[in-house]
Amino acid sequence: ATIRRTEPTAGSGDSARRFGTQRVLVEPDAASGVAVMKFKNPPVNSLSLELLTEFIISLEKLENDKTFRGVILTSDCPRVFSAGLDLTEMCGKNPAHYAEYWKAVQELWLRLYLSNLVLIAAINGACPAGGCLISLTCDYRILADNPKYLIGLNETLLGIVAPFWFKDTLVNTIGHRASEQALQLGLLFLPAEALQVGLVDQVVPEDQVLSTALSVMARWMAIPDHARQLTKNMMRKTTVDRLVKQRDADIQNFVSFISRDSIQKSLQMYLEKLKQKKG
Numbered sequence: 001a002t003i004r005r006t007e008p009t010a011g012s013g014d015s016a017r018r019f020g021t022q023r024v025l026v027e028p029d030a031a032s033g034v035a036v037m038k039f040k041n042p043p044v045n046s047l048s049l050e051l052l053t054e055f056i057i058s059l060e061k062l063e064n065d066k067t068f069r070g071v072i073l074t075s076d077c078p079r080v081f082s083a084g085l086d087l088t089e090m091c092g093k094n095p096a097h098y099a100e101y102w103k104a105v106q107e108l109w110l111r112l113y114l115s116n117l118v119l120i121a122a123i124n125g126a127c128p129a130g131g132c133l134i135s136l137t138c139d140y141r142i143l144a145d146n147p148k149y150l151i152g153l154n155e156t157l158l159g160i161v162a163p164f165w166f167k168d169t170l171v172n173t174i175g176h177r178a179s180e181q182a183l184q185l186g187l188l189f190l191p192a193e194a195l196q197v198g199l200v201d202q203v204v205p206e207d208q209v210l211s212t213a214l215s216v217m218a219r220w221m222a223i224p225d226h227a228r229q230l231t232k233n234m235m236r237k238t239t240v241d242r243l244v245k246q247r248d249a250d251i252q253n254f255v256s257f258i259s260r261d262s263i264q265k266s267l268q269m270y271l272e273k274l275k276q277k278k279g
């Protein structure tokens with residue numbers, strides 16, 4: 001993927017020179033040190049290998065540019081933040097592809113979860129499974145108050161299982177008992193429920209998600225970076241190290257699990273159900 005610069009937005013000067021890739025738009029504001037990263041992989045921002053790769057490239061570019069201290073993650077696709085991992089990457093492929101794909105999923109989580117940037121999820125659409133995981137890696141989550149925008153780790157509804165580092169991220173956010181129930185039942189929470197259980201930090205009207213994210217960002221960026229970053233690292237490094245210590249085993253575990261005939265059948269049936277629902 002190549003990073004492309006696009007023309008500055010009207011009346012904005014250089015600080016809003018947008019850049020990004022085909023599937024990840026980046027709207028940087030050098031003056032404030034905040035960039036907005038928008039997933040743009042229609043129709044539902046499914047986390048394809050390409051999107052994951054482009055996301056990692058764009059995130060790394062922002063992390064390496066000391067102008068930026070905070071990033072807001074949001075969606076350019078209406079009604080959906082992200083539909084989660086791209087199911088077509090996990091069925092009907094070969095073990096080598098599954099391994100490559102899973103390595104990219106691990107990489108995105110590792111980079112987001114321990115990022116030195118302030119990360120705020122401006123959740124402006126449905127946020128199941130992998131989409132929910134991305135929001136959980138952020139420091140703060142704001143969800144649009146729309147009953148259609150469900151959020152949760154619903155993997156069991158597909159007949160699959162969220163891996164231990166998905167589980168750990170959820171436990172670190174909503175606690176063990178709430179996670180135990182949510183993961184086993186594959187719960188997708190309504191905004192009010194998500195707020196109540198602590199899955200999101202704020203629920204606001206849809207047209208206030210971004211502005212709320214910007215004002216929360218200002219509060220987090222008022223903290224000296226080094227102190228905040230060391231604290232974030234203290235809170236999250238044990239969780240990250242659990243995956244780092246067994247990344248290859250985790251990949252092999254994923255490949256053998258996802259390659260099972262029963263799992264392949266579940267995923268195919270789930271994809272077909274998604275397509276029928278439109279019919």
Ligand SMILES: CCCCCCCCCCC/C=C/C(=O)SCCNC(=O)CCNC(=O)[C@H](O)C(C)(C)COP(=O)(O)OP(=O)(O)OC[C@H]1O[C@@H](n2cnc3c(N)ncnc32)[C@H](O)[C@@H]1OP(=O)(O)O
Nearest residue numbers: 046083084085086087126128129130161163254257274275
């Ligand atoms: C013992 C331990 C072992 C552990 C080993 C690991 C095991 C595996 C780990 C797996 C972790 C998985 C994480 C995931 O993220 S799996 C993905 C789960 N995602 C979902 O369940 C969401 C599915 N999608 C939806 O619910 C809806 O699409 C949504 C609410 C997001 C939007 O609805 P809307 O009506 O707007 O859009 P459509 O449903 O009509 O979809 C439009 C088209 O997009 C296709 N689609 C949707 N979601 C996905 C997806 N996730 N991947 C690929 N494609 C997707 C859908 O089929 C439509 O396609 P067509 O236009 O061609 O019909």
